[in-house]
Amino acid sequence: MAKLGNFPPSGDYAFPYRDLVNAQVLVTGGRGTLGNALCQGFASLGARVWSLDMSAINSNDPVNPLIQQRVADVRQRNTLVQVQEEIAQTEGLDVLINAHGLQLRSDFADCDEETWMTLTDVNLNGVYRCCQVFGEPMRSRGGAIVSIGSVNGVVVSGKGTPYGVQKAAVSHMTKIMAVEWAPLVRVNAIAPTAIPSGMTKDLFANQDYVRNKTESIPLKRTGTEEDIVHAVMFLASSASGLVTGHTLMMDGGLSLI
Numbered sequence: 004m005a006k007l008g009n010f011p012p013s014g015d016y017a018f019p020y021r022d023l024v025n026a027q028v029l030v031t032g033g034r035g036t037l038g039n040a041l042c043q044g045f046a047s048l049g050a051r052v053w054s055l056d057m058s059a060i061n062s063n064d065p066v067n068p069l070i071q072q073r074v075a076d077v078r079q080r081n082t083l084v085q086v087q088e089e090i091a092q093t094e095g096l097d098v099l100i101n102a103h104g105l106q107l108r109s110d111f112a113d114c115d116e117e118t119w120m121t122l123t124d125v126n127l128n129g130v131y132r133c134c135q136v137f138g139e140p141m142r143s144r145g146g147a148i149v150s151i152g153s154v155n156g157v158v159v160s161g162k163g164t165p166y167g168v169q170k171a172a173v174s175h176m177t178k179i180m181a182v183e184w185a186p187l188v189r190v191n192a193i194a195p196t197a198i199p200s201g202m203t204k205d206l207f208a209n210q211d212y213v214r215n216k217t218e219s220i221p222l223k224r225t226g227t228e229e230d231i232v233h234a235v236m237f238l239a240s241s242a243s244g245l246v247t248g249h250t251l252m253m254d255g256g257l258s259l260i
C-alpha cells in the first residue's frame with residue numbers, strides 16, 4: 004500500500020510532510036519556474052522527483068541526485084507512456100503534479116483557431132493525458148494529484164480567454180476525478196494569482212502592470228514560488244487527508260472583490 008492517498012494525517016504537526024520523504028513525485032513542466040521550484044522543494048524533503056518537460060535538459064544546471072530529468076511533451080501521449088514505463092520499473096508514483104502550461108494572451112473575439120487549439124492541447128488536454136498515463140496506476144496503490152490552475156479560471160481577466168477557459172476546465176476535471184478515483188486517490192488543484200516566472204516575465208517587466216496588479220489584490224502582493232510549493236506540499240501530503248476535488252484559491256483575495 005502506498006504511503007499517500009486516502010490516509011488521515013499523522014498528527015505530526017512539527018513536520019506535516021513526513022509522508023513525502025521517499026515518496027516518488029512527478030512534476031510536469033519541471034524545468035519551468037514553478038515546476039523547478041516544486042522539484043527542488045520536494046527533493047529537499049527527501050522525495051524522489053521525476054521532472055518532465057518538453058524543453059531540453061540544460062547540462063550546465065546543477066545536478067540533484069534526487070531529481071531525474073526527462074524530456075516529454077504533454078501533447079504526445081507516447082512520450083508520456085515512455086516515462087511511465089520507466090516509473091513502472093520502480094515501486095511506482097505517489098504524487099503527480101501538473102505544473103506545465105502555456106500562455107498566449109487573447110480576448111475572445113480575436114482568438115484564432117490555432118491559438119485556441121494549441122493552448123487547449125497543452126493546458127487542458129495535457130493535464131487529461133498526464134492524469135490518465137501517470138495517475139491510473141495510483142488507483143490501485145493510492146496517491147495524490149495536484150494541478151496548477153489559475154485565478155484566471157475563476158474570474159475574467161483581460162486577454163485571458165483561452166487560458167482561463169482551460170484552467171476552469173482543469174478545476175472541473177479535478178472534481179470529476181476526485182469522485183471517480185476515490186477512495187485511494189485524492190485529486191486537488193490550486194488557483195494562483197500572478198507570480199514572476201518564465202510565463203509572466205513580460206508582464207512583470209512592466210512597472211505599471213506590477214503596481215496595478217498589486218493594488219488590485221487585497222493582500223497587496225503577488226505570489227511567490229514558495230507560496231506555490233507550500234500549498235502543493237499540503238495538498239500532496241496526508242496533512243490534507245480529507246481534502247479532495249478542491250481548487251485552493253491562492254490569489255490574496257483577488258477573486259473575492
Ligand SMILES: NC(=O)c1ccc[n+]([C@@H]2O[C@H](COP(=O)([O-])OP(=O)(O)OC[C@H]3O[C@@H](n4cnc5c(N)ncnc54)[C@H](O)[C@@H]3O)[C@@H](O)[C@H]2O)c1
Pocket residue numbers: 031032033034035036037038055056057058075076077078101102103104105125129151152153154194195196197198199200201202203
Ligand atoms: N506564473 C504565473 O503567474 C501563474 C499563475 C497561475 C498559474 N500558473 C500556472 O503555473 C504553471 C507553471 O507555470 P510557470 O509560471 O512556472 O511558467 P513557465 O513558463 O516558467 O513554466 C511552464 C513550463 O511548462 C513547460 N511546457 C509547456 N508546454 C509543454 C508541453 N507541451 N509539454 C511539456 N512541458 C511543457 C515549459 O517548457 C515550461 O518549462 C502553469 O500551469 C501555469 O499556467 C502560473
